[in-house]
Amino acid sequence: MSRAEQPSRRTLLAATVAAAVVGPSLSVGVAHADPARPVDYHAWTSYPDWRTGAARGTRAVAGTRPGVVIADPAGTTDYTDPHTGTTASWEYATWTSPVHTLRVPSTEAVASWNAHTPAGTWLQVELHGRYSDGTETPWYVMGRWAAGDQDIKRTSVDGQSDGKSSIWTDTFAVDDATTGLRLVSYRLRLTLYRKPGTRLTPTVWRLGAMGSDVPDRFTVPASTPGLAGELTVPRYSQEIHKGQYPEYDNGGEAWCSPTSSQMIIEYWGGRLTPAQLAWVNPGYADPQVDHAARFTYDYQYEGCGNWPFNAAYAATYDNLQGVVTRLGSLTDVETLIAAGIPAITSQSFLKEELTGAGYGTSGHLMTVIGFTADGDVIANDPASPSDEAVRRVYRRREFENIWLRTKRYNASGKVVSGSGGVCYLYFPARPSARQRKALAAVGVR
Template structure:
């Protein structure tokens, strides 16, 4: 259920605790401390992506080539060099030839304290990709190139991994999230660019194909509570129901087994809602007789070997997009009204939240981090969720009180059982949708900046 404690979790918890007692230091720089507060934006979230043929041609490529067609993408045209890579999780060293693509600079509509990148790609066996981010601060200095992920759909060539211990003294990478170290200083990231490196064996004609690359930049205000939204929709989507607890003790090499598989279990529910699922050949590695083997599959192929968990947000989105004609992104929403728009268009949403047992009536548990799938709303506006932390598939469908849900999902600060201030996710969610969505789906995704 819980995401394992990460460097990001420890940082945000420490900053939130310090802010609560007025002890956050201004360690960023004297220049940053003197900056005026950033101007408020219409939304605290800015989504931007590159996914069209024109987008891929607009960047700066070295050896890469834009491919037109029904689903435009970026591939290796010719290698521009060869490098070796020692996989920190296997110890194996191998040579790889590569090509690169660097996006144009995107100036965010939101001077940001956090940025989360996400990508959609096909990496045939023998290939992989690296995703990096470089940004410009509001004090006119720049970040280094941060690695946001080394990723492959499979796990035979390299082990997909986040990269720890990346910081420049002003910002850090916490598993899957770029974060300004001291948001109270006023320092913000005002623009960024992303860089892709595509790898294959020397002399090979194989190539990864990247269909989508983007990021969500945000500056969500600190809050323990959020205003209540007005119910505006009664609808329930027919999303399959899977319990992570059916898999307790299975494949402990992937995040200690099913008890921690809330994220891949939620991902698998929505993948199957859209009519996709792994083939019998894909599942041949799973021990015979296990219930819902596709959930085991999702856990294995979302697993982050550095984080030692299946809860890396972009890795889950990237896994969903390995299925035919699927797109995916990590973002933040501002209210349940935004979520209602997606449900109305037929798009379920995976949300991330943390709460005490008493804060969510009917859950029966508390958690420092948990993913659920929102599939609809009752006539009273309450949230209908497929909660994977259930004893069986049949018990997965839950109804939770609207205001309780909105609070535990959208807040950025909360109190733990010991009364200490901890961080909240501030509305983080995963969205998965067909690469060629229906007009109503396209409209709502475009309104959120995702198309």
């Protein structure tokens, strides 16, 4: 399985394209999002968006994919990489978003971003918020990231807390949600770094965060099936990579997140060149899965399940975007599938809670690619013994509950957390009108 949702990693909520579609019924209209959805995903993506922020050494760039880049650096700073011990000097510039007032005062928030970081550059994302009691959070580091791993080791930052909230790898969480304390607004700050004396720059195309206040629950209401059909998505098993590159979280058995990411990336046409894969042992099947594990790996968490690192990895491929959000039901997934957009879902369960899985897990990612005529879930489950065995059909009611709940009992009978509907969505940089409508229906713009 994956370590993506180990209870020690985060508090989570318990604590806290038509051408690719098989089946004529996929021509159904897009469902409307529930106005009571307890999630607010907001992002800055357009040229006007980038011009509204506070810039110190950055500038907005227009074009088919607007973004923000280094113009004239604000200064130079030293950074000691905690994972190599190496200290180096970097020029830097910053962009700070306007304040976003959350439509849903939130117990949790997860930032995600899409960027190009050529060799010799990297970036940091921070979050600063205001609580419902009028006080403010510190500037929390939500990630230090580069597409490669030669300049810095991409990393989350442990040990961040102000006594009211904490950062758990990639997730901001109110320490005790039962007090009623909530995050009511936030700003995000980008710091872009480059080697001194160069004209290099990261380019950031999307920066956003998902705030949520999903109620504690062991069970969720069942949704009504509304779509049948299946997307043609590549199938990759994480299990055939057992023992490969143990420096990346002990090899393939823990690679559900990058394996799922790679399936969707290739569904959208993303491909790696032989030169990019040259570092992988030529005797290994599906070397692109090894590549995905290496380039999603979080050196602090010591795993490949950092949610925004996976979304950022997807966006390193030409013409792809990636976001981390929460969805409200399988009806939301049907809306996306109808527009040709598969979804990567995060769930945890006992073996007997998901018929046909054959295993239990404290955290696992799989890809939903369609629905049967009875409404059951068709998933590409990377925890399968071979690529051929990856396609599974899971009972709708079971799948929906293990994905959306925030509390569950583990094998010892202890109450632990569930993901509360966490989902990665990867989609084109220039989505079709139908895709834009489907994404907007689930709260992503």
